[in-house]
Amino acid sequence: MLKYCLKRLAFLPLVMFGVTGLLFCCLQYLSPEMRASLYVKDPRQLAQLDQVIEKYGLRKPVYVQYAIWLKQVAHGDLGYSETAKMPVSEAIKSFFPATFELTVMTFFPILFVGVLFGVL
């Protein structure tokens, strides 16, 4: 049992690598201008759109952008969330308790209903 759990846990970094890589590739379907629009909300900033793209490396090849992000994460810097208006690590910390609670509360009904339908 323990070996099984450990084996699954060992797969975790691979899964995360795959998922994040896939997400990065999907995001590339949005042009650099579209991705830069997260930071440019006011018409007064329109003239500097290119500067924003330069700053966040949005025109760099996707593997370069991914490598930069990986390096940041390796240093513990998960970046800044424009929607939460706080660093990502802080956002995770602050929203985690509620997420955990919701997950735990829904786990048992899901398990129950899932098994029920599986057994049918």
Place this chain on the structure above:
Amino acid sequence: MIRILLCAALLLGTLPASAAAAAVKNPDTYTYLTISDSDSMDPAWAYDSSSDLIILNVYEPLVMFDKSSTERLIPILSEKVPSRENGLISADGRTYTFPIRKGVKFHDGAPMTAEDVKYSILRFMLMDRAAGPSSLLLEPLTGYSSTRDEHDAVRPRVWEDVNRAVAVQGDKLVLRLPRPYAPLLSILASWAPVVSKAWAVKNGDWDGSEATWKKFNNPDKESSPFFERADGTGPFKLYRWDRKTKEFILTRNDQYWRAPARLKNVVIKGVNEFGTRKLMLEAGDADTIYADRPLLSQVQNLPGVKILDDQPTVQMDPIIFFTFKINTVANAFSGSGRLDGNGIPPDFFADKDVRKGFAYAFDYKGFIADVWRGKGSQAHGAIPKSLPGFNPSQPTYRLDLKKAEAHFRKAFGGKLWDQGFHFTIAFNSGNLQRQTVCQILKRNIESLNPKFKIDVRSIEWPTFLDAQNASKLPLFVLGWNADYPDPHNFAFPILHSEGNYPQIQKFKDPEMDRLIDEGERETNAAKRKVLYARLQAREYEEVPSLVIVDTVLYRTQRDWVKGWYDNPIFPDAPYGGYFYPLYKE
């Protein structure tokens, strides 16, 4: 007799006891409910009205506008407002001397000196974060708008240039400009307020030296201590910014160099739901809320709530921009890309008759009556009514479908009328004003000729930005909000070939450029007025874009709020603004 007295007594007893009923709730604390999120409390970083609102009340600039004026200045951290008359502006208009006020302390108790002022201005310019406000001072003080060139490399002479421009002489700050720049004081009244150099250094920010400034150029937003904390000289201190509950708490600065504010606390809270804002206002838990024109009827007759309407603005919104050279490659908005009735060619709007046709096809008065409920007035040009340079005698376009038809018949040598056209106008979703503009254009223009077809589409901001930047939008509707209350701040971005919008429109008129460049340098107010009048006459003739309305806004506040005055340049005016003069009773 007794009966009369009894009746009188009864009557008096039933009169609404308005004085007693509306006891001031939280008399020491003023609460403002807004909808926007703030970006950063750093005065060198922030370029949004939510952040600038806090900065206005926590930090102070060298000079500020006198109450509601957008022309008269009063000295704040400078002891005098420099002028030619008092000799603090040199005869050639290139040197400004500011004697720095003595006895002013930062919130942490340290004294404010000319060194802090120099540091603040240099930091404002040298941070130069992408899409930030640094160009507002870089332009007048160095002649270029960014510390970095097109390849994102730092220019070689930046340090020398900024130090030549900003110097401390004893207890005075001296600014030396490469050439005269009329709007300079106006810019200094709204930007680069004074921060504490010592506090900055103590908390890990730039130490003011040449050796390290590049490390702080174009930084990450949250890396600066000024991001969420403040040490200024203003009438309020930033007590806390809680990003989770979207709340700012300001507390009174009792060591303020003028009489301390009457309010002890100011709370600014983000509440996106209008219903909630309204309930809180009614209950007295909020003193002012953000509410725009369509919601007026819902706040108009609330007990204890006052509406202050007809507040002037320094904005020009919406503006209809024509793209002179449309990128028709793989462009769904321009259809076939040819003048064949199924699309429009790249130079569609380069033909003046087409632009004039559109100009006469828009219902300006109807738009103001519908969307603004008749409030506000038709704009006379790119310069808003509240600024000098506005020319009330400048003729404007009006809805005239006959004239519109005449121009369309002339366009492209008559080919336009025969072939017709079909293209798409896009507006960024969620903006009712801009949507209405598009629909009015569609309706009126399609009514002229069955071969004229316009589709109106709502697109998300990222898509809008992307298409607009690639010059794919044949016609787009946006607006402009003032950085500082000077006609140059409207003329340049809207009409100068190197300005914000003409660059996207691919529009260039050398005569307009010349007039705007002259207006920027001309420090004589009367001569400037003439230049801007000529500019707007040319704007009317060339019609590169259509301005529509000089907007007025209304403010909703509890009637126990006193002392409020508006200045259209205050961030978030007339909802936010300056809290210093406010009190509740």
